Amino acid sequence: MSSVEYDLYTFIAGAALKEGQTFHLKCNCGGTVPITPPPKNEFVVCPNCLAKIKFLVVEGDPGYIIGRDSSGDPTLLPVQGSTAKPLQQLSADERKEILERVKKQLGKTDNVED
Numbered sequence: 001m002s003s004v005e006y007d008l009y010t011f012i013a014g015a016a017l018k019e020g021q022t023f024h025l026k027c028n029c030g031g032t033v034p035i036t037p038p039p040k041n042e043f044v045v046c047p048n049c050l051a052k053i054k055f056l057v058v059e060g061d062p063g064y065i066i067g068r069d070s071s072g073d074p075t076l077l078p079v080q081g082s083t084a085k086p087l088q089q090l091s092a093d094e095r096k097e098i099l100e101r102v103k104k105q106l107g108k109t110d111n112v113e114d
């Protein structure tokens, strides 16, 4: 068990951190935390609400990550710095479509077919 507890977890597109410019991580409170690549730590502290935010850098620009909601169902999680359309701007149908697509992509890693 880890002794470090984080208030928030978020994903950042690796592509956004390769630009060589400061990335502004958005906190749930509406505040932003600047990250200058390469990040020195795996977490930042929001200067506004003091939340400790753990960030995970995902390779490239995947757009979305599949996570699980409180009932254990797969759900889409946003990736900050991605060029993909923000989740909150997607319709329910669009979200469903992306979720299905990402699930298929994940399934392909151990089941190669064309």
Ligand SMILES: [Zn+2]
Binding pocket: 027, 028, 029, 030, 031, 046, 047, 048, 049, 050, 051
């Ligand atoms: Zn905050």
